Amino acid sequence: MALVTTKEMFQKAFEGKYAIGAFNINNMEIIQGIVDGAKAQNSAVILQCSSGAIKYMRPEYLRHMVLAAVEETGVDVALHLDHGDSFELCKKCIDIGFTSVMFDGSHYDYEENVRLTKLKL
Template identity: 50%
Template sequence: MSLVSMAQLLLDAQQGQYAVGAFNCNNMEIVQAIVSAAEAEKSPVIVQASQGAIKYAGIEYIAAMTRLAAEQASVPVALHLDHGTSFVQIMSCVRNSFTSVMIDGSKLPLEENIALTNKVIEAVRPLGISVEAELGKIGGTEDDITVSEKEALFTDPAEAERFVSEAKVDALAIAIGTAHGQYKGVPELDFQRLTEIRRRVNVPIVLHGSSGVPDEAIQKAISLGVCKVNIDTNIREAFVAAARKVMVDHPQEIDPRKMLGPAREATVAIIREKIRLFGSSGKA
């Protein structure tokens, strides 16, 4: 089927009390793995492209690969810009068939974040493209975007209510204790804050930096209203570990397919595991 908008996937998840996995891609094998895993689990899925992925593979290549994978799939696939940094970049995604975008104005003052988000909504919503925004700062580093521990601020529930009232987003990413990258310890999520935000806003809530968060914490967050869960680091770990094993076990191997094939299969396995954890298996 054709690429679909993320908005309806998340509304269905909100009603069904599960979450849709949003998995970051960097190359052809990972795009294939994401869609293959979703097919195997009969689950809707979101393929995400970050700043680093766009810089590495090129926005045209990512869009073309994901569009082809979606056309050959029997499950709904959305193509989403992760942590978009500018209006210009959003428009580039629109030209390249993205069906969903995130505009990350979380480092801006609240009023400027709302204004930037509304500018994006006004431009892309008539085209059927969904919009995710972020309120509060999620610690850690993801590609070119870094938030130090001192800068990392949890989302204020009252500000979330105002933000959603003034910017009619399709999804809101919030900061409740997760971080991008690999964790140094076990993250502790602020479930009380999540509950209060859920009480004040009715749009689907997004949890970034979810790799490394304990399964039970992810499930509790979903039960409290999280509808989209982002996974990147776990994919990289599985992919690289499998490729590295081939290179260590067979140091004379020069066929990249012998390395990338097992890496792709390992990625399928970890994504299937996440899809089951999120409760979206069989929801396509």
């Protein structure tokens, strides 16, 4: 089991006709509880983090906590940045190993939101 992409995870879920839970994380204890629960249910899981929470935890610390949870439990985990509020944060998360990001440009005017959303990371 490993850190996996949501594409890979969703394909298996589609073929197996089951759902994948996605849970917001803010600290080590929440990560442990979610991943332990996923292991107990023999389930993959998506751990997602908001821009605010990731700035609080710092991307590198978060990644290592998630990798430790994967190593300890053997659960397939997708690490997702949810509502990334800047292009730079999305790129940083991809660069350090997040398997999924979602850019949210809703705080920009419409034209800038569209321009940034079209950029390829």
